[in-house]
Amino acid sequence: xxEGMVLVVVALIVLRGMMKGVDVYGAFVQGGKxxxxxxxxxxxxxxxxxxxxxxxxxSGLNRVLTSLLAxxxxxxxxxxxxxxILLLRPLSGSGSMAALQQVFAQCGVDxxxxxxxxxxxxxxxxxxxxxxxxxxxxxxxxxPWVLAVSLASYxxxxxxxxxxxx
Amino acid sequence: MLQSxxxxxxxxxxxxxxxxxxxxxxxxxxxxxxxxxxxxLLARVLAPLFGGLKDRDCWAAMGMNxxxxxxxxxxxxxxxxxxxxxxxxxxxxxxxxxxxMLLVLNNAGLQLLPTTVMTLRSAAGAANPADVWLPGMAxxxxxxxxxxxxxxxxxxxxxxxx
Numbered sequence: 662x663x664e665g666m667v668l669v670v671v672a673l674i675v676l677r678g679m680m681k682g683v684d685v686y687g688a689f690v691q692g693g694k695x696x697x698x699x700x701x702x703x704x705x706x707x708x709x710x711x712x713x714x715x716x717x718x719x720s721g722l723n724r725v726l727t728s729l730l731a732x733x734x735x736x737x738x739x740x741x742x743x744x745x746i747l748l749l750r751p752l753s754g755s756g757s758m759a760a761l762q763q764v765f766a767q768c769g770v771d772x773x774x775x776x777x778x779x780x781x782x783x784x785x786x787x788x789x790x791x792x793x794x795x796x797x798x799x800x801x802x803x804x805p806w807v808l809a810v811s812l813a814s815y816x817x818x819x820x821x822x823x824x825x826x827x
Numbered sequence: 828m829l830q831s832x833x834x835x836x837x838x839x840x841x842x843x844x845x846x847x848x849x850x851x852x853x854x855x856x857x858x859x860x861x862x863x864x865x866x867x868l869l870a871r872v873l874a875p876l877f878g879g880l881k882d883r884d885c886w887a888a889m890g891m892n893x894x895x896x897x898x899x900x901x902x903x904x905x906x907x908x909x910x911x912x913x914x915x916x917x918x919x920x921x922x923x924x925x926x927x928m929l930l931v932l933n934n935a936g937l938q939l940l941p942t943t944v945m946t947l948r949s950a951a952g953a954a955n956p957a958d959v960w961l962p963g964m965a966x967x968x969x970x971x972x973x974x975x976x977x978x979x980x981x982x983x984x985x986x987x988x989x
Contacts, residue, residue, distance in 0.1 A: 666957055670940065671852050678855035685855055692854025695902050696846035704839045711831035711838075761947060762838060770951035779948055779959040783941035784967035788934045791908075795930060798909040799916045807927045810977045811934035818935070818970035825962045 703755055710756040714745065714763055737816075738823035740774040742767060746781050751788040751815060758782065773826060780822050785815055838947075845946040853900050862898065866890030869897075876975060877925040878982060885914045885922070889929055899938045908933065924982045931978045935971040 678685040717723045727744045734741055742764055749756040761782050768774040788811045796804065856862055870890035880886070888911035895904035911929060915922035941963055949956035 664957075666960075667940070667942070667945070671848070674852050674856050677861065678859055681859040683855055683858045688854040688858050689851035691851075692857075693847040693851035695854070696848070696850030697843060699850070699902060700839055700843035700846045703842070704835060707838055708832050708835035711835045715831050758838065758943070758947065759835070761944070762834070762951075765947070765951040770948055770953045775951075775953075776959055776962075779944050780963045780966055783938070783944035783959060784936055784963040785970065786934045786936035791933050792930060794905060795908050795912045795926075795933075799912050801912075801916055801923070801926075804923065804927050804930065806978070806981050807930045807934075810931050810974055810981070813977065814931070814935055814970040814974040817973045818966045821969040822962065822966045825965050 706753070706755040707759060710749075710753060710759040711762075713756065714759050717745070718763075737820045739777060739819065740768075742774040743778045743781060746778050747819060750781060750785050751812065753790070754787045757787075777822055777826050780826065781819060784822070785818060788812065788815065841950045842943060842946055845942050849899065849942045850902065853898060856898070857900075857903070862894050862900070862903070863891065865898070866892075866894035869893045876979060877928055878921050880915075880918065880921050880925045882914065882918055882922075885911060885918060885925070888914055889925070892929065893932065896933060897937060897939055899940060899942060904933075928975075928978050928982065931974040932971065935967055935974045937967040937971050 675685055678688065717726075723745060726748065727741050730744050730747070731741060734744060734747075739747070746757055746760045746764065749760050761778050764778040765775055770779075788808070792804075792808060792811075796802075853862075866887070867890055870886045870893075873893070874880075874886075877889075888907050892904055892907035892911050895901075895907055908929070912926055915926040915929070918925070941960070944959065944963075945956045948959065
């Protein structure tokens with residue numbers, strides 16, 4: 662797995678494109694431009710979120726939130742260091758990425774906290790943002806239960822994370 | 828404080844390479860028509876979960892949105908999701924129920940190849956950046972099932988909507 666998995670997937674897709682007569686190189690370059698744009702568009706938010714996390718750490722807000730949520734985290738068998746990620750993930754993609762970097766720096770990427778943080782970020786969605794964007798395009802002001810069900814599922818996922826990662 | 832800007836730029840540079848690679852490769856898969864095909868397949872398989880929704884345009888947009896999400900194509904998922912929401916809005920009660928289900932599925936965050944986190948792990952020097960793949964599938968799979976079950980029960984109960 663790892664590098665090998667990505668290599669196999671990429672090779673298969675390129676082969677598939679060639680079989681179907683797609684201009685593989687042209688498609689790659691055009692799609693790649695979109696990826697580059699998306700990465701650049703990420704920068705201001707990422708900058709703001711990195712700053713926010715620094716302020717949260719320095720002001721002690723981090724410690725307050727962590728100790729408030731400590732019983733819940735213990736119940737789910739999750740390390741305290743991932744509390745900021747658990748809170749930020751449903752709100753902001755760039756925020757959780759910045760928080761993930763922080764956990765890597767503090768605990769190490771291969772520590773239990775580092776692996777749990779990785780899974781929490783990769784296996785979830787910016788719930789509040791998605792709802793705002795999709796419903797914002799309609800006249801529907803409220804769709805009952807969606808937020809509650811989504812957040813409940815998120816917490817169930819987090820509990821599974823605490824259970825499967827040793 | 829000033830270092831946060833530098834950290835953010837480094838993070839973007841770390842991610843840019845993999846985002847270019849993934850978007851580029853996925854554009855190939857989009858042009859072969861396979862993303863759309865996966866969307867149609869998902870729409871057919873998941874149809875029972877969405878009640879009695881029949882409208883073809885709705886299903887096309889919903890299928891595209893789900894396929895793009897599962898493949899990690901943010902650029903394609905959002906416009907398809909917005910189109911689905913706008914079309915479903917016109918379908919009355921069944922449409923709102925389907926939209927609720929679609930949002931819950933989106934929010935569970937199931938993604939087959941989480942390239943962003945794998946890239947960040949690789950840049951941070953992880954021994955095996957992909958070792959979080961299987962637990963990740965378990966976590967988002969559990970969240971998906973939980974969301975499907977809960978929203979399915981609520982939809983079946985015929986909630987009154989304001």
